[in-house]
Amino acid sequence: QVQLQESGPGLVKPSQTLSLTCDVSGVSISSDVYYWSWIRQLPGRGLEWIGYIYYIGTTYYTPSLQSRATISIDTSKNQFSLKLTSVSVADTAVYYCAREEYGLDVWGQGTTVTVSS
């Protein structure tokens, strides 16, 4: 059974860097079939796609976050990560990792990140 699990600090101070990791189990992150994605959901709002990474390290980000977001992959640990720099209160959200094949077919449970001093 494929499972994804996000982890990372739940509280980040403004101007600092948000760092999250997604542990993948039940499938190799080195598979050439999937893209590994990050999505967030602002409080009471809809879903915002942040970006994804392919197993060889190719990345794509949504333009509004491209200058601040970095997604990386660690095939030895079967995990991928998100770093978002210079955060503000507007980055407070539930962050999800997900697998994309035909659609985002497996999601983590989500982790809440609050940006506050």
Added chain:
Amino acid sequence: DIQMTQSPSSLSASVGDRVTITCRASQSISGYLMWYQQKPGKAPKLLIYAASALKSGVPSRFSGSVSGTDFNLTISGLQPEDFATYYCQQSYNRPRTFGPGTKVDIK
């Protein structure tokens, strides 16, 4: 970016009702359209991919269709567990974009 719109933004329905939600893209996305269900406090769940393909394990009362430039999600015989918010999403190009959601609640 491709903009996705959904209608209605919310609807009230009764158990057993047939419900249709519509999604439209700002440009052609071929059939690269997905539907998700999200319940409060939970991650979204993929229901339909490629506009009309039912994900394995999803009840057959859910169906997806295309009518011109409109993509439709239909729930035939609404069940209590179907009260949720539904999102469409395009994967035709990057960035991936979602519709704003349609909340289905109990009448």
